[in-house]
Each structure stands twice: as C-alpha cells, then as structure tokens.
Amino acid sequence: MIQIQDFSFTYKNGENPALQEISLTVPDGGFLGIIGPAGAGKTTLARAIAGIIPHHYPGDFYGSVTVNGLDTVDSKIVDLSRLVGMVFQDVESQIISPLVEDELLYGLENFGVPREEIPGRMEEALAKVGVSDLRERSIASLSGGQRQKVAIASIIALKPKILVLDEPTGELDPRSSRQIFSLLKELNEEQGITVILIEQKIMLLCEFARQLAVLSKGRIIRQGETRDVLSHADELQALGVNCPRVTTLSRMLSEKTRAEQPVCINLDEAENMVRRLIP
C-alpha cells in the first residue's frame, strides 16, 4: 500500500513548490491513473513514490511517503527499488546498456535473480511487451517506440510489487499504446501488481485505471474512482485536462435531454446509452 500524507516538496534551487499538501492512498493491487497539465508535478509525484525523491533530488521535503510500510526518507533507495519499478518519461536516459538483451539482464543480475530463472524471465518480459524479435538488436538501431517497449520490458522482468510508469506510451502508436495498457491491466489483475500510471492519453487511461488523481499546479484537485472524477468534467476542462469524447458525449446528452445520464467511460457504455435514447 502506498500512503502519502501532507506531502510537499520543493526542489533545491526551485522557486515554487513542485508539490503541495498531497494526500493520497493507493491500496495493494490498485490501478491509479494520474493526469494533469504540463508542469503540474506528475513526474515529481512518481519520483517520490519510487524514492528517487529525496534520495537523488535533494530539496525541502515535508509530510511522509510510505511504500509498503517503508518510509521513503528513512529507507535506502536499493530497498525501495526492490519493491517499486519505475519507467521513466525520457526513455533514452533510462536505457543503460547498448544491447537489448543486456538491458534486460542488468536489473536481473543486480538484484541477484537466480541464474536458472533469468532466461525465462527475459523471454517472458520481451514476449509480454511484444518485442521478442528485438532481443539481439542494439539499442541504437531501434525506433523510439521500440526503445520504449524495451524499457518497459526491462522493468517488468524484475517483477516489482509496484509499477510506476511516467508516460510510458509517449512514443507509441495507438495500437501499441493499447497493447501496453492491456499488459498493465493483465499484470494488475492476474499478479496483483499495483500500477501507477501517468498518462496524457486520457481515453485509454479512463478505460483502464480504476482510480484517477487530477493534478494541477502541484496540488491534487480531485481524486477517486475514475467515474466519479469524470463526472466533474467541467472542472477538468477548466484545468486544461481533456475528457474522453464519450464522457463529453454523455454530458452533452444530459444537457439536451434535461435528464441526468450516467457518465460513460468507454465506447460500449456510450453505445448502450445512445441506443437507449434513440430507440
């Protein structure tokens, strides 16, 4: 379980606090989506959960961040990283090795995964992300999207209890993005891995995340069940966060029919609603 209480953080040499009075709880096996405009503090929040803040980025740290009972300030980054796997926004800087195979090996070797388990884990992770054919390739020869998939595979292979992903589909086409989201859902439901996902692709996020947190200017504006958060579409729109088109549609239909329609968060629900209204 991740518990964040009254957490504020200002980067060293930073003028304004990057995050202010954040309180957030993610239960074991939760799937939290984080949205918000650029500069809202999404990446800072991800870094805090992974313990990179305050261990690597110094600054003024108030409140507490606890991951599975470990206080991130008191724990070593190594102990935290056994629990939390993080996929960075900038894939280029996440990749350490010159070859795909070595990139996957890196974490497995360091965390002391038994030798006989390593080949199986590598194959499984590559297959899940759909890049088994890239195993022998050099990173330099891959496209941005392929690199992103390799970065995700290298983290999944470590089987962390908690996955933090900072815009992991930024360089992916719509089909691959959906594939990654489905994979996260599978890991979440079948293996009980807690997923924390920062994403701009709002449609996909609303479809897959069970909880949403909306950040703006370092504060959490709204958090809760995805459907509840989306029922405040006007508020989100004012912050510059677009809502999925199906949500906008259900809201417009509520206005036109002068009757409260349920908030739609995926295509099927929208289809049912339209069929119900237009017999």
Added chain:
Amino acid sequence: MNNLFQYVPGNSLIHRMNPVTKIFLTIIICVAAFVTDRLLFLVGLLAVDLLIGIVAGVANRTWNIFRGLLKIAVFLFLLQVLLTRKGTPVFWIITDQGLLTAGKVVLRLVVVCMPLALVLAVTRITDLTNAMVQVLHVPYQYAFTLSTAIRFIPQFLEEMSGIMEAQTARGVAFDKARGLKKFSMILPLCAPLLISSVRRTDQTAVAAEVRGFRLRTRESGYKKYPFTAVDLGAVLFSLALLAGAILL
C-alpha cells in the same frame, strides 16, 4: 563515424575469444609497435591488424577504420617530414632520415589505433566490462564509467545532428560551410550539447541506481568468461609478436 564504435554481431574465432584476451592482444600489439625500431616489422604489425579484422569477418569495418586513420596519418606524415632536419636531403627540404622517422611515426599510430577500434567492433561493451570486473577484478564503478562513455557516443552524435537540424531549420547554413568555417559554426553548439548530456547522464545514473547499481558485485554477471584453447593460442601468438619486436 556513427557506427565506427558499434558492435558488429558475429560468431568468428575473434568474437568467441575472451574479452580479456582481446584486451591483452591489443596491449601487446601497442607495446610491440613502440618497442620495435624496424619499419618492416611495423608493416608486419599492420598486416596482423588487417588480418585480425578479416578473420573476425569485419573486413568492411576494418577498411573504414583504416581509411579514417589514413587522413590523420597523411597530415602527421607531412608535418614530420617537413620538420625533421637530420639526414641527407632527398628532395627540396625533405631528408631521408625525415622520411624514415615520419614513416615509423605514422605506422605506429595506425598500428596502435586499429586494434583499439577493432576490439569494440568484435566485443559487446557489456562483455568487456563484465569480463574486466570478473576476471581482472576491476571495480564495477570504473568499468561502468567506461562502458557508459562508449555507449553514449552514438547518442551524442544523434543529439548533435538533432541540434544542427534545428539550427538549419532556423536558417543557419551548415550545409554550405566547409572546413574551418564549419568548425567555427559548430563550436557554439557545444554548450547546448553539454547541458543536455549532463542532464541525461544524471538521469541515467538514477536509472542505474533504481535497478540495483549498488548491489552489483563481481559475481553478479549472468555470463561467465572462461579461457579456452582459442585464448591460449592468442596469448602465445601475442607473446611471439612481443618477442619478435624485442629481438628483431
């Protein structure tokens, strides 16, 4: 330039050699080149360099490295020939002694640089660092620094061409300038390149740290690097080279 340092996959005798043996062979060739004082022996060493490239199945790469070095070599040769005053004049201010010294200097340069570049072509960087840590007991931090530096070369070039494209789009005529002029145009770009590199390196450090950088020990490597008959052969061969350099 971009791929001069990149690994060429393969399964040749040289590829299968222990990375440590490859480093040993490289060092011996370098030492031999400086120990010997005979022009003919240096030519022989150059032939060994080229032969290694051919046996490793990277003839194309070998040729590219050779051609790249040749440009520097020609420049050095002229400089050396024009500056040496000893010996009997052969033509204008050029002396026989000058020609001989220049030839040796240039050959040494090529002979020494070729295997260094070739090692990277036939060895995965990770194998190189892992073997250095496992066999030679080099502290992992140092080995990691080395491998990261090499790994970043293509990325820097990628970034540099990105910055140049951005500048070209804003009207800087990189494509029309040549020689010194182009150099003076590129120089100011070093600042943004440096800044973005430092930022990126910092991020990579974090990425390594959250994947257990500090937990890594000498036993961590998945692959092991035993010495085989091929390695024994290579060691004997390099010792013979060294003996030849001293005795001949």
